[in-house]
Amino acid sequence: xxxxxxxxxxxxxxxxxxxxxxxxxxxxxxxxxxxxxxxxxxxxxxxxxxxxxxxxxxxxxxxxxxxxxxxxxxxxxxxxxxxxxxxxxxxxxxxxxxxxxxxxxxxxxxxxxxxxxxxxxxxxxxxxxxxxxxxxxxxxxxxxxxxxxxxxxxxxxxxxxxxxxxxxxxxxxxxxxxxxxxxxxxxxxxxxxxxxxxxxxxxxxxxxxxxxxxxxxxxxxxxxxxxxxxxxxxxxxxxxxxxxxxxxxxxxxxxxxxxxxxxxxxxxxxxxxxxxxxxxxxxxxxxxxxxxxxxxxx
Amino acid sequence: xxxxxxxxxxxxxxxxxxxxxxxxxxxxxxxxxxxxxxxxxxxxxxxxxxxxxxxxxxxxxxxxxxxxxxxxxxxxxxxxxxxxxxxxxxxxxxxxxxxxxxxxxxxxxxxxxxxxxxxxxxxxxxxxxxxxxxxxxxxxxxxxxxxxxxxxxxxxxxxxxxxxxxxxxxxxxxxxxxxxxxxxxxxxxxxxxxxxxxxxxxxxxxxxxxxxxxxxxxxxxxxxxxxxxxxxxxxxxxxxxxxxxxxxxxxxxxxxxxxxxxxxxxxxxxxxxxxxxxxxxxxxxxxxxxxxxxxxxxxxxxxxxxxxxxxxxxxxxxxxxxxxxxxxxxxxxxxxxxxxxxxxxxxxxxxxxxxxxxxxxxxxxxxxxxxxxxxxxxxxxxxxxxxxxxxxxxxxxxxxxxxxxxxxxxxxxxxxxxxxxxxx
Numbered sequence: 001x002x003x004x005x006x007x008x009x010x011x012x013x014x015x016x017x018x019x020x021x022x023x024x025x026x027x028x029x030x031x032x033x034x035x036x037x038x039x040x041x042x043x044x045x046x047x048x049x050x051x052x053x054x055x056x057x058x059x060x061x062x063x064x065x066x067x068x069x070x071x072x073x074x075x076x077x078x079x080x081x082x083x084x085x086x087x088x089x090x091x092x093x094x095x096x097x098x099x100x101x102x103x104x105x106x107x108x109x110x111x112x113x114x115x116x117x118x119x120x121x122x123x124x125x126x127x128x129x130x131x132x133x134x135x136x137x138x139x140x141x142x143x144x145x146x147x148x149x150x151x152x153x154x155x156x157x158x159x160x161x162x163x164x165x166x167x168x169x170x171x172x173x174x175x176x177x178x179x180x181x182x183x184x185x186x187x188x189x190x191x192x193x194x195x196x197x198x199x200x201x202x203x204x205x206x207x208x209x210x211x212x213x214x215x216x217x218x219x220x221x222x223x224x225x226x227x228x229x230x231x232x233x234x235x236x237x238x239x240x241x242x243x244x245x246x247x248x249x250x251x252x253x254x255x256x257x258x259x260x261x262x263x264x265x266x267x268x269x270x271x272x273x274x275x276x277x278x279x280x281x282x283x284x285x286x287x288x289x290x291x292x293x294x295x296x297x298x
Numbered sequence: 299x300x301x302x303x304x305x306x307x308x309x310x311x312x313x314x315x316x317x318x319x320x321x322x323x324x325x326x327x328x329x330x331x332x333x334x335x336x337x338x339x340x341x342x343x344x345x346x347x348x349x350x351x352x353x354x355x356x357x358x359x360x361x362x363x364x365x366x367x368x369x370x371x372x373x374x375x376x377x378x379x380x381x382x383x384x385x386x387x388x389x390x391x392x393x394x395x396x397x398x399x400x401x402x403x404x405x406x407x408x409x410x411x412x413x414x415x416x417x418x419x420x421x422x423x424x425x426x427x428x429x430x431x432x433x434x435x436x437x438x439x440x441x442x443x444x445x446x447x448x449x450x451x452x453x454x455x456x457x458x459x460x461x462x463x464x465x466x467x468x469x470x471x472x473x474x475x476x477x478x479x480x481x482x483x484x485x486x487x488x489x490x491x492x493x494x495x496x497x498x499x500x501x502x503x504x505x506x507x508x509x510x511x512x513x514x515x516x517x518x519x520x521x522x523x524x525x526x527x528x529x530x531x532x533x534x535x536x537x538x539x540x541x542x543x544x545x546x547x548x549x550x551x552x553x554x555x556x557x558x559x560x561x562x563x564x565x566x567x568x569x570x571x572x573x574x575x576x577x578x579x580x581x582x583x584x585x586x587x588x589x590x591x592x593x594x595x596x597x598x599x600x601x602x603x604x605x606x607x608x609x610x611x612x613x614x615x616x617x618x619x620x621x622x623x624x625x626x627x628x629x630x631x632x633x634x635x636x637x638x639x640x641x642x643x644x645x646x647x648x649x650x651x652x653x654x655x656x657x658x659x660x661x662x663x664x665x666x667x668x669x670x671x672x673x674x675x676x677x678x679x680x681x682x683x684x685x686x687x688x689x690x691x692x693x694x695x696x697x698x699x700x701x702x703x704x705x706x707x708x709x710x711x712x713x714x715x716x717x718x719x720x721x722x
Contacts (some may be wrong), residue, residue, distance in 0.1 A: 030454060155476065160591070162603040164472060164610065167457060174574060175479040244593065246572075 007048045008071075011106045013043030013077065021095035022139060024169040028087030033090060040083050040095075047076050062159045070136060071109035077140040078102045092170045097147040105143075108262065131198035135221075138191030145251035150176040152248040181247045188254065189228040198223050216264035224257040245280055299639045300360030301396040301437060304369045304388050307343075308410050311387050311480055319377060319384065321346040323427070329376050330433045333532050335371065337364050341435035343442060345424040346415065351402070354396065356437035360708065366390050397441060397637075398630045404445040405452040406459065408620055412615065413459040418449045428447060441633070455678045458618040461611035464496035465604045469503060469578045474546060474608060479577045481507040487535070487544035488512045488529075490551035491519040494580050498528055498548045511544070513537050515551075537563070542569045547577045561588045567593060578604075584620030628651040638707065641696055645711055648720045649695070653687045 020036035051072060082098040155171045164169070172180075199218075231250045306319060316607035326344045333342050333353075339362045343354040353373070357363045364372070369387065374381040391399050402408045414538050425442040428434040434442070456461055463470045478484055482588045486507050488495045491514040494507045496692050499510060510529025513536065514520035532540055541547065541558065551557060563586075577598040584600055591598035665676060694714060701707045714720065 027456070159476060159597045162607075164598060164607055165458075165476060171476075173475065174477050178574075180480075210511065281524040 005046050007050070007106060007110055010043040010046040010050065011103065012047060013039050013108070014102055017100040018042065018095060018103065021093060023101065024093055024095075025166070028167055028197045037083070037086060038096065040079065040086065040099075044076070044079050044083055047072070047079060051076060065190070068109050068112040070132065071105045071112055074136055074140050074143070075102045076106035076107065077137070078105065078143055081140070081144060089172060092172050093168065094147075094151075094172075096169075098144075101147060104210070125202070127198050128203045131195055131202055134191045134195030134198060136195075138188045138195055139258060141184045141188035141191060142251075142254050145181055145188060146255035148177050148180045148184065148246040149251035149255075151220050152181060153245065153252075156245060156248075178247060181251050182235070185228075185247065185251055185254065186232060189225075189232045192221075192225055192228055196221060217261065220257075220261040221262045224254075224261050227257050228254060299358055299437060299637065300363045300440065301354070301356045301398060302363060302390065302392045303352055303354045303396045304366065304390050305372070306351070306388050307350035307629060309406065309408075310389060310718070312414045314386050316349065316351065318379070319373065319387065320348070320351050323630075323652050324441060325376075326424070326427060327431060330428060330431055332376065334433050334555075335370060337362075337368075340364065341428075341438040342433045343424055343428040345403075345421060347420045350408075352403075354400065354438060354441070356435065356441065357617060358436065360543060378629070390646070394630060394634050397444075397633050400441060400445045401448045401626045401629055401633075404449040405622065405625070405626065406449070413461065415459060418446070421449070422446060428658050437637075439636070444629065444633050448626065451629070452622050452625050453506065456618045456622045458615055458622050458707070461615045461618070462608070464497075465580065465601060465608055466494065466501050468604050468607050468611065469498060469580075469599060470501040472611075473597070473599055473604075474502070474578075475505065476574055477539075477547070481505050481546075484509065484545040485543050486510050486529075487540050487547045488523065489547065489549040489557065489583065489585060490514055491516070491523040492550045492552075495548055496526070498550075498578060498580065499523075503527060506628060507546075511540050513540050538566055544574065545573070547586075548580065549577065550580045551585055551587060553581065554583060556583075556587045558587065558590065560589045563587070563590045563593065563596075580604075603666075641707075642711060644719055645715060646698065649691065649714070649718055651722065652718065653691055657683050657687050666702040 017036050017039040019165075020032055023032055023245065027264070046218050051069075054069060054072075078098065079102045082094065082102070085098070087093050115147065155174055155177060158165070171177070199221075229255065233249060235250065308316070313320075321344060326346055330342055330344055332415065333340070337355075339357055339359070341356040345352045345354070353369065355363060355369070370381050370392075372387045373388070374384045378382075399408070402423075404418055406413050406417045409417050421442070425434065425438075425446075428438065440556070462471050474481075481502060484507060486499070486502055486509060488499055488510060491512060495512075499507075504508075510527040512520040512524040512526060512529055512531045513534060514523070514531070515534050517531060517533055524531040537557070541563075551555070572595045574595045575597070577586055577590070577596065579598060579600045582601060586598055587595075588598070588600070590596055635657060663678060664679065667670075668676075698707075698710060701710050
């Protein structure tokens with residue numbers, strides 16, 4: 001990879017930033033905050049260089065070439081969002097909630113490295129790109145909603161029990177978290193709906209007779225979408241659902257559904273979006289040697 | 299160099315005296331101008347707040363500084379008072395004590411409510427006023443700039459400013475601010491029109507609250523309090539409507555029974571659509587049924603909940619106090635060392651320059667007399683002269699450095715100037 005940067009480099013950088021956020025709970029030092037932002041920024045730069053390196057031949061490969069790449073981009077979006085938020089809310093412990101999802105996605109990207117890439121013939125089709133990008137952005141929004149939902153519940157519990165904020169464990173106000181949660185709920189629903197619609201149009205465009213309903217990614221995504229529509233309608237129609245804890249629970253449930261979809265991609269017998277030539281290769285049936293030889297063949 | 303301060307504060311003067319001797323912003327400007335015309339070589343800064351009035355003066359030549367009597371006389375004349383009225387109520391500080399005091403004041407460690415943030419902006423305003431009208435000079439510039447920096451350091455390195463100790467301030471800064479992101483769009487309902495309600499409302503006003511509604515059994519008192527915050531007053535029988543519309547409630551009535559029971563709140567809850575409600579029940583006995591705290595979206599704090607937090611904050615502040623004091627001591631020592639260095643540096647420079655001139659003259663004469671000599675011998679002679687001068691100057695300069703900052707520093711510096719005729 002470009003300049004010898006590997007996933008480990010920026011994962012380690014984000015990991016150190018997380019450790020420094022944990023240190024915030026026990027020690028108060030300005031240098032800690034500077035180091036934390038520094039490691040996060042360094043990780044993000046390395047992450048960007050890695051993605052740019054992987055994007056060599058962007059026109060041929062399309063912006064998202066594999067599940068591995070997809071996870072890396074979602075992680076990049078979350079890391080960049082966190083970095084921006086840590087600069088606007090420097091006194092809050094956002095990192096404790098926002099860096100772990102980034103590391104989780106990087107872990108998934110590492111596992112997915114052995115999963116077959118997306119079908120090259122589809123990757124540059126505009127509808128395919130829209131499908132991929134919208135689903136990616138929707139996933140990032142669900143992750144963000146999950147992190148702020150957890151923060152909301154902790155902050156609410158603390159205030160209900162009259163507990164003072166610890167210096168190292170400050171969280172944004174309930175109102176801010178609630179507004180952020182609402183936005184992520186609506187935005188993620190719209191994005192995922194757009195992504196799924198683009199997927200359906202893609203199938204129609206291909207003029208294939210059969211729709212892959214049995215594909216676990218397709219049906220689990222459909223469930224996620226239906227859930228998001230139901231949750232958003234509930235939120236829009238039933239006024240009390242716009243308030244506080246209910247919206248936090250809705251975003252947590254969104255994440256559970258998203259988790260289901262990602263689990264299907266990781267462990268399910270899906271060949272969604274993969275190259276027909278390589279459909280027989282599934283990551284858990286591969287030995288590292290085969291995976292290596294496939295990479296070499298690409 | 300001389301720094302001095304004459305002033306009074308809440309520590310040594312009652313509010314009546316503080317009011318009589320205080321300067322309004324316009325008066326402060328006029329006083330500084332008058333002071334400047336009377337003592338043209340003296341730098342001055344006038345700090346006047348509701349809790350303190352202090353006049354800081356400084357001069358590069360200490361002999362020009364006005365005496366304590368001169369300062370008292372000036373102050374008394376300005377306010378058209380008897381000098382005795384001022385003299386009996388003011389304290390004087392000089393030298394290092396002035397620096398330490400100013401740092402302590404700016405860092406809000408000398409304030410009535412320790413840690414309040416307002417004093418730093420008042421110190422800045424006082425300094426800016428002096429700068430604008432050219433009353434500040436080299437010494438006051440460095441002293442006040444250092445004070446502002448020290449205050450920021452204390453604020454950054456300790457939590458002393460973050461720990462509130464009064465019940466209304468804790469309620470607003472430690473709890474209400476964790477519920478609401480902004481207050482300018484929130485409806486604040488004040489039930490009761492007592493002092494506590496007014497004080498809490500002031501804190502809410504400070505954080506941006508704009509919309510106030512006051513409900514009180516006496517509509518007249520409600521109207522009076524509402525007028526203070528440009529709010530509206532409602533009849534007592536409109537209490538339930540007001541609760542439905544409210545985002546934040548401050549309740550301080552003297553009622554002997556709860557004014558909002560759980561059953562009543564349940565009826566109001568549907569009309570509120572479970573919107574977040576922050577309730578500060580500062581009444582004893584309580585105005586809100588404690589079971590209301592269990593309802594969704596309600597954050598109810600009683601006076602006891604807040605008192606516990608105040609006690610915790612007070613203890614935390616006491617733990618932080620030595621750390622803040624260490625910063626003040628450390629910065630005072632650094633500032634004084636720097637100041638003394640600046641005071642002695644010109645004299646040392648002149649002494650070295652004079653010695654070098656003498657050495658060069660004598661060397662020139664000697665080398666001319668000796669004529670064409672071996673360059674190595676000439677070098678040896680030059681080095682020998684250098685060593686001689688350095689050895690001669692070393693003890694007086696060492697003594698000057700050792701004594702820098704001590705009481706005898708000025709007299710030693712003066713003696714050195716006289717002995718070596720180093721006057722300008």
